[in-house]
Amino acid sequence: MESREVRVSAPGKVNLSLRVGPVDERGYHPLETVFQAVSLYETVTASAAPEGTLAISVSGRDSELVPCDESNLVSRAARLLQKHCGVTYGARLAIAKTVPVAGGMGGGSADAAAALCALNELWGLSVSSEELTLLAAQLGADVPFCLHGKTMLGTRYGDVLTPLPAAGTLHWVLVPSAAKLATPEVYRHFDVLSESTLSENTVLPGSADRRAPQVERELLSAIAEGDPHRVGKLLRNDLQESALALHPPLREVLETLRAGGALGVLVSGSGPTVMALAEGEAEAAALADFCFAAGLAAIPVTGGVAGPLA
Numbered sequence: 001m002e003s004r005e006v007r008v009s010a011p012g013k014v015n016l017s018l019r020v021g022p023v024d025e026r027g028y029h030p031l032e033t034v035f036q037a038v039s040l041y042e043t044v045t046a047s048a049a050p051e052g053t054l055a056i057s058v059s060g061r062d063s064e065l066v067p068c069d070e071s072n073l074v075s076r077a078a079r080l081l082q083k084h085c086g087v088t089y090g091a092r093l094a095i096a097k098t099v100p101v102a103g104g105m106g107g108g109s110a111d112a113a114a115a116l117c118a119l120n121e122l123w124g125l126s127v128s129s130e131e132l133t134l135l136a137a138q139l140g141a142d143v144p145f146c147l148h149g150k151t152m153l154g155t156r157y158g159d160v161l162t163p164l165p166a167a168g169t170l171h172w173v174l175v176p177s178a179a180k181l182a183t184p185e186v187y188r189h190f191d192v193l194s195e196s197t198l199s200e201n202t203v204l205p206g207s208a209d210r211r212a213p214q215v216e217r218e219l220l221s222a223i224a225e226g227d228p229h230r231v232g233k234l235l236r237n238d239l240q241e242s243a244l245a246l247h248p249p250l251r252e253v254l255e256t257l258r259a260g261g262a263l264g265v266l267v268s269g270s271g272p273t274v275m276a277l278a279e280g281e282a283e284a285a286a287l288a289d290f291c292f293a294a295g296l297a298a299i300p301v302t303g304g305v306a307g308p309l310a
């Protein structure tokens, strides 16, 4: 058999704003979010294997925490593509991770996005970008964004995407955490906190708080203008309080980054990775050095990078 391999990289993401509404009738949290892809990539290498074989291997950051069985998002992506196209071709899929696992940066979603593109090419399926995006949404709300990357507004559950104009390049410093937070647990705690706020304010369920969650329009204009000072002031995450409650040492990480001169700091997605905005490349490098001196491992990255379908 011809030994062919296809290698595709997809970026992890941060959320510059993540506004979350109460659970809807389908049991999901509606949200509005600004996704930005960052220059921390997951790479999936797909190679030919006999019919019926699907073998997953994982290397790199936190790889010991990632299952290599059918529960791996890459395996689920492969099964979905096989079913969609009515094929049973085999593949070996090697995942090389740089995005922290369970870190709120969509690493598993980036793996699934890269796998869809790699297998589409390896198996010669010619599935269109539009169809791949629809398949991606079945795998997880963040997967469509990881296919496209750059900067986008995500609505509904984050899976309906609108590209956002963005001038210049934002420079981030990421501080991963040894602790891991499971996204469903963070949402459950968000529900608990929202319930207690509701009862404190004696707001009737179904009234004011049922409004659709909305990202501040001022943030969108700051991104369009490429003004890191304004963007830094407008970073928001409705899940941050839950992440801090579940992992209190994160408060100190936020404080350290503020003390190091960050223009804004935020827990990324469901956490516990923390992101800090710097004015430019040199300032990001200096902030990362400040973190190292304070005993925190920090990774400078750039925002707005393209995904494999962009």
Ligand code: ATP
Residues within 6 Å of the ligand: 065, 066, 067, 071, 072, 073, 074, 095, 100, 101, 102, 103, 104, 105, 106, 107, 108, 109, 111, 112, 142, 181, 183, 269, 270, 271
């Ligand atoms: P979210 O997209 O919800 O923000 P996250 O970035 O916090 O997720 P991930 O690293 O994507 O977290 O993975 C969360 C869990 O999914 C892990 O604990 C792991 O057990 C499981 N998982 C399944 N497939 C993968 C994969 N390919 N890479 C990483 N984790 C995976």
